[in-house]
Amino acid sequence: MTDMIVPSFDDETPTGRKLAIICSKGNLDMAYPGLILANAAVGEGIETHLFFTFWGFDIINKATMSHLKFSFVGNTAMHPPGHAGIGIHHMLGALPGATAAATKMMKKQIADLDVPDVPEFLDLLHDSGAHLWACRMSADMNQLTEDDLYDGVEAIISATDFIELTDGAQLLFI
Amino acid sequence: MPTTTIAGRSVDLDAEGFLTNPDQWDEELAQTLAGNIGITLTDAHWVPIRFLRKDFETQKETATLRRISTVGGIPVKELFALFPGKPAKKMSYIAGLQKPKGCV
Numbered sequence: 257m258t259d260m261i262v263p264s265f266d267d268e269t270p271t272g273r274k275l276a277i278i279c280s281k282g283n284l285d286m287a288y289p290g291l292i293l294a295n296a297a298v299g300e301g302i303e304t305h306l307f308f309t310f311w312g313f314d315i316i317n318k319a320t321m322s323h324l325k326f327s328f329v330g331n332t333a334m335h336p337p338g339h340a341g342i343g344i345h346h347m348l349g350a351l352p353g354a355t356a357a358a359t360k361m362m363k364k365q366i367a368d369l370d371v372p373d374v375p376e377f378l379d380l381l382h383d384s385g386a387h388l389w390a391c392r393m394s395a396d397m398n399q400l401t402e403d404d405l406y407d408g409v410e411a412i413i414s415a416t417d418f419i420e421l422t423d424g425a426q427l428l429f430i
Numbered sequence: 431m432p433t434t435t436i437a438g439r440s441v442d443l444d445a446e447g448f449l450t451n452p453d454q455w456d457e458e459l460a461q462t463l464a465g466n467i468g469i470t471l472t473d474a475h476w477v478p479i480r481f482l483r484k485d486f487e488t489q490k491e492t493a494t495l496r497r498i499s500t501v502g503g504i505p506v507k508e509l510f511a512l513f514p515g516k517p518a519k520k521m522s523y524i525a526g527l528q529k530p531k532g533c534v
Contacts, residue, residue: 260434260435260436260443260447260466261432261434261443261445261446261447262447262466262467263446263447263448263467263519263523265467265515265516265519265520265523266467266468266515292533292534295533295534296533299495299516299517299518300515300516301514301515301516369534370496370497370500370532370534371533371534372496372534377534380496380499380506380534383505383506383507383510384495384506384507384510385510
């Protein structure tokens with residue numbers, strides 16, 4: 257018999273750990289790493305901020321967030337799911353229909369793992385208390401306003417604002 | 431694997447303090463486990479805890495927050511309110527299960 261061990265859930269982050277994730281890419285396969293890591297962080301009680309900028313703006317733009325695509329052009333690691341030894345030449349990805357087929361396949365794999373699609377993932381993050389921010393310059397370049405963005409986005413802010421509010425945070429650039 | 435006495439019974443724990451044998455759990459033990467981490471169980475807390483136990487019977491693994499929300503029908507917001515900070519770990523601890531393995 258030993259003393260009772262109790263997990264220390266609440267005192268592991270006494271200094272208030274913060275995580276800032278900058279999402280700068282709008283491809284389907286580049287959207288998920290940021291979303292998944294943010295979800296993991298917020299579930300660990302970490303204050304989590306996501307900043308969507310440049311092509312990453314497509315992740316929170318209502319017009320595009322359900323239609324992100326995966327292309328394997330330039331991705332020399334491309335192989336069919338579960339067949340790491342079989343290479344597919346990445347330039348085949350330039351053929352008509354290749355992006356649509358690859359996107360469909362990746363979306364199916366993601367759904368098979370019961371991982372939500374992008375809009376539902378944003379709901380999950382928002383409900384979990386993660387902070388979603390949109391980049392001012394990206395909004396201006398695309399002539400978009402907060403009305404065009406996912407409802408859970410807190411505001412369109414400048415890069416300076418984001419740097420200020422993530423003072424002391426660990427940072428990921430994706 | 432440490433064995434200890436909680437609520438008058440012998441239970442096996444892993445290094446972090448999670449039960450390693452879900453069969454050693456009952457609702458009385460859950461009250462003590464919840465107390466250990468500063469939570470007083472109300473009716474609202476019992477809904478996800480009971481879902482976790484029921485889901486484990488068929489799935490043989492601990493449900494993630496998303497599964498508790500989509501299959502169990504309990505909003506994620508509510509889970510964070512009931513079990514602040516690390517809801518998935520806190521719920522699995524109280525339910526006498528291992529931490530969820532899934533990423534989402």
